[in-house]
Amino acid sequence: MSKKPNVSQAIRDILAEVPDAKPADIVARLAERGIKATAQYVSTIKSNTRRAEREGHGISDEYQPLMRCRQFVRDMGGPEPAQRHLRDYLNLTTN
Numbered sequence: 001m002s003k004k005p006n007v008s009q010a011i012r013d014i015l016a017e018v019p020d021a022k023p024a025d026i027v028a029r030l031a032e033r034g035i036k037a038t039a040q041y042v043s044t045i046k047s048n049t050r051r052a053e054r055e056g057h058g059i060s061d062e063y064q065p066l067m068r069c070r071q072f073v074r075d076m077g078g079p080e081p082a083q084r085h086l087r088d089y090l091n092l093t094t095n
Contacts, residue, residue, distance in 0.1 A: 005035050011045045 010033065014026050023039040030037050076082040
């Protein structure tokens with residue numbers, strides 16, 4: 001059994017290749033791949049993708065290290081465990 005294609009991801013892939021593509025053009029490209037979608041659906045995905053980029057999912061390179069740091073702190077369970085892990089790491093690298 002073949003897996004159903006992810007239409008939203010296919011639309012985002014095409015937008016990554018051709019950012020200024022019109023919904024009708026994207027529908028045509030999807031059809032070449034055997035994927036059915038309406039121009040309205042493509043327009044919705046295009047709009048949501050741009051909104052996500054504006055709201056911080058596509059933040060500038062200047063803030064990327066800060067965002068990775070924030071994720072590290074979350075992954076470690078908070079600031080105190082993160083500091084403890086960083087101290088342990090520094091002790092390993094300085095010896």
